[in-house]
Amino acid sequence: MMKMSDLGEFGLIGRIKRTASRLSASTVIGIGDDAAVLKPSSLRRELVTTDLLLEGVHFDLSHTDFYSLGWKAAAVNLSDIAAMGGIPRFCLVALGIPPRVSVEQIAGFYRGLNTLLRKHTTDLVGGDTCSSLQGLCISVTAIGECEPSRIVTRSGARPGDRVYVTGTLGDSAAGLEILKKRGNVQGRKTRGVKLVDRHRRPMARVEWGRALALSGCVSAMIDLSDGLSSDLSHICEQSRVGADIRADCIPISSALQSMSGSLPRAPLEFALSGGEDYELLCTVRPTNVRKIQSLKIPMTEIGIITPGNILSLVDDRGRRKTLSPSGYDHFRGDRNGRGSLWKE
Amino acid sequence: MMKMSDLGEFGLIGRIKRTASRLSASTVIGIGDDAAVLKPSSLRRELVTTDLLLEGVHFDLSHTDFYSLGWKAAAVNLSDIAAMGGIPRFCLVALGIPPRVSVEQIAGFYRGLNTLLRKHTTDLVGGDTCSSLQGLCISVTAIGECEPSRIVTRSGARPGDRVYVTGTLGDSAAGLEILKKRGNVQGRKTRGVKLVDRHRRPMARVEWGRALALSGCVSAMIDLSDGLSSDLSHICEQSRVGADIRADCIPISSALQSMSGSLPRAPLEFALSGGEDYELLCTVRPTNVRKIQSLKIPMTEIGIITPGNILSLVDDRGRRKTLSPSGYDHFRGDRNGRGSLWKE
Numbered sequence A, B: 001m002m003k004m005s006d007l008g009e010f011g012l013i014g015r016i017k018r019t020a021s022r023l024s025a026s027t028v029i030g031i032g033d034d035a036a037v038l039k040p041s042s043l044r045r046e047l048v049t050t051d052l053l054l055e056g057v058h059f060d061l062s063h064t065d066f067y068s069l070g071w072k073a074a075a076v077n078l079s080d081i082a083a084m085g086g087i088p089r090f091c092l093v094a095l096g097i098p099p100r101v102s103v104e105q106i107a108g109f110y111r112g113l114n115t116l117l118r119k120h121t122t123d124l125v126g127g128d129t130c131s132s133l134q135g136l137c138i139s140v141t142a143i144g145e146c147e148p149s150r151i152v153t154r155s156g157a158r159p160g161d162r163v164y165v166t167g168t169l170g171d172s173a174a175g176l177e178i179l180k181k182r183g184n185v186q187g188r189k190t191r192g193v194k195l196v197d198r199h200r201r202p203m204a205r206v207e208w209g210r211a212l213a214l215s216g217c218v219s220a221m222i223d224l225s226d227g228l229s230s231d232l233s234h235i236c237e238q239s240r241v242g243a244d245i246r247a248d249c250i251p252i253s254s255a256l257q258s259m260s261g262s263l264p265r266a267p268l269e270f271a272l273s274g275g276e277d278y279e280l281l282c283t284v285r286p287t288n289v290r291k292i293q294s295l296k297i298p299m300t301e302i303g304i305i306t307p308g309n310i311l312s313l314v315d316d317r318g319r320r321k322t323l324s325p326s327g328y329d330h331f332r333g334d335r336n337g338r339g340s341l342w343k344e
Helices: A009-019 A066-083 A103-119 A171-182 A193-200 A206-215 A228-239 A254-262 A267-273 A286-293 B009-019 B066-083 B103-119 B171-182 B193-200 B206-215 B228-239 B254-262 B267-273 B286-293
Strands: A027-029 A036-038 A045-054 A087-097 A123-131 A137-146 A162-166 A218-223 A242-246 A280-284 A299-306 A311-314 A320-322 B027-029 B036-038 B045-054 B087-097 B123-131 B137-146 B162-166 B218-223 B242-246 B280-284 B299-306 B311-314 B320-322
Touching: A009 A103, A009 A123, A036 A087, A036 A123, A045 A066, A045 B087, A045 B137, A066 A087, A066 A103, A066 A137, A066 A193, A066 A206, A066 A218, A087 A103, A087 A206, A087 B045, A087 B137, A103 A123, A137 B045, A137 B087, A137 B137, A162 A286, A171 A193, A171 A254, A171 A267, A193 A254, A206 A218, A206 A280, A206 A286, A218 A228, A228 A242, A228 A267, A228 A280, A228 A311, A254 A267, A280 A286, B009 B103, B009 B123, B036 B087, B036 B123, B045 B066, B066 B087, B066 B103, B066 B137, B066 B193, B066 B206, B066 B218, B087 B103, B087 B206, B103 B123, B162 B286, B171 B193, B171 B254, B171 B267, B193 B254, B206 B218, B206 B280, B206 B286, B218 B228, B228 B242, B228 B267, B228 B280, B228 B311, B254 B267, B280 B286
Parallel strands: A045 B123, A087 A123, A123 B045, A242 A311, B087 B123, B242 B311
Antiparallel strands: A027 A036, A036 B045, A045 A137, A045 B036, A087 A137, A162 A280, A162 A299, A218 A280, A242 A299, A311 A320, B027 B036, B045 B137, B087 B137, B162 B280, B162 B299, B218 B280, B242 B299, B311 B320
C-alpha cells in the first residue's frame, strides 16, 4: 500500500490526468491548468449540478469499496442531469483525503468514477485534491446540455397528469439495511446482493431521461434521491399541485419482495421513504399516456396529480392517508425520528 | 442563535435562493431544480474550476468570521477564472455543515459570498447543503467565459519572456502568521490589520486578468495560490522552461515591510513561499513589455524566462541559488518540513 505522502499532491494530479475519461472534442483543455476550457454547444442550454458526499453522512467506508464510491459519486450527479432531460458532457471532482487512505484506494475511486463517466461519454475535465483532517470528502460537479424546448423542470405538473416512475423502488434502502446488519456483502449468490448492488452502484437513468424529454410528453421530472414521498413533494410544491399515489401500483422488485421477511420494514415503506434509488419520477398529460408507453421504457403509472397541495397514499380498497415527505432532512434527521438511518 | 435543525434543509435552501446573487439573463433557471439551466455564450469558450475548502486544513474558525470565509471561498475560485483571462459568470456552492454552526453564521457566509459575486456580476446558480459530522466543508465551482483567442494557459512561456506579478506578495501569509499569534484581529488601527485583511478577504484580480488577456501580450498566466516559487514552477514545468527571479525586484507592501521586525520570517520568504495572495503571475514577450506597461495595471517585472528547467533566485550582487517550489503540498506538508504552517 502506497501512502499519499509518498506520491504527493502533484504526483496524484498527474495520475488522475493520465487515467481521466477524455472522449469529447468539446474538451479544449482538461485537467492541469487553472480552469478547464470547454466548448459548449451553441444550440443547447447548459445544465450544471453539484453534490457533496461526506464520509459518515453519505457513505460508510466499512461497507463501501472505493470503486463503488467513485461510481456512485458520478451516478448521483449524472442522475440530476438525466432528471432535467439532459445529456451529461463534463465532470469535475474535488477530493479531501484523510492520511489513512492509500494511493491504491484513491486509484480505485477514480477507476469507478471513470467507468461510469465513459459509459455516458462524459469527460473528467478538472477538480481539486487536498488533505482532510477528518473524513473523506467528495465533491462532484456535472455539466450537461439539452435543447431549450426539451428541458424538463419540477414545476410543470398539472392536475390530471399521470405520475410515473422508472424501474423499481426501495431496493437501495433495503440494500443499505442489509449492509448495516451484515457488513460487507460479496459474491453473486449471496442473498440480497442485488439490493446491495443497487445501493453501492446505482445507475443514472440518462438514456431514459433523455428519451422521456425528447418525446415531449413529460410535464415535470425529478430523480429519486431522497425517497418517493419527499421527491414527489418537491414536484408538487414547485408545480403547486397535490397527488394521489396508489400503494398497490408502486413497483417493487422481486429481489426486495423475496427478502421482505428478513428486513425490519415492509417493501412499501422502503419504496416510499428509502431514497437513493436514482430512478426517475415524472408526470405525463393524459393525452400523452399512449405515446409514453410506446417508448418501451420500464416505467409504471403509480398515481395522478390533483388540485390542492395534499399528497395522499390510496390503498387497494380506496382508503386514503396523507403521505408526508419522509425522506432525509440533513439538519433534522428523518422526520419520522429515524435519525440518519436512511441516508448513510 | 437559531440552530440549523430549527430551520431544516429545505428552509435553508429557500433562504439561500432568496438572497442569491442573480443578475444575468443567461441564468435561465437558478437554485431549486435538479440542475441549474444556463445559456452560455456561443462565441466564447467556457472556463470551469472547482475548489474544496476544509475546516482545519484551509481555514480555522477561531480566527475567521463566516462573512470573510464566504468572500474568500468565492475569491479563490474567481481567481482561477481571472488567471485564464476569463470573465466569471456563474457559481455553485456546496456546504457540509456541522451541528455546532448556527443559521446566522451560514447567513453570514452567504452574505460574504454574494458580496464578492455581485462585485464581479457572477450569479449563484446552484449548490448542495448537507450535514457534516466533522468540520465545515465548502466546495465552490465557478464558471466563466473567454474568447477562444484570448485564453491564457500555463504552457505558453518562452525563454526571454519577462516575468511579472500584480500587486504585492507575502501579505496574506504574514497576515495568517499574525492571526495565529494574536487570535482575532479587529479594528482599522490595529497593527497588521492590512495584512490580516489580505489573508481573510483576498481580491480576485478579475479586471486585471481580463485586461492582460485582451491585450494579447501575455504568453502564460497563473494565480498565486500556493506561493510564488511553487506557482512559477507550474508555469515552468508546463512551458518546459526555467526562470531567473531577481530577489530585489519582488514587490513587498509597505505594511509587510513595516511589520517585518515582529514576524518570524523575512518579507522575502513570505513572498516566495507564502501563498494565498491571489495575485497574478504572468509572462510577457520582450516586444510586448512597453504595451503591457501602458495598461496601467500595478505590476512589477521580477525576472526572465530561461531555457532549461531550473528556477533560480538572483540577489542584488548577481549571486544565484536554486529556487525550489516551497508551497504547500497537501499530502506531504511543506517541503521545507514546516508542516501545515503556510496553508491553514
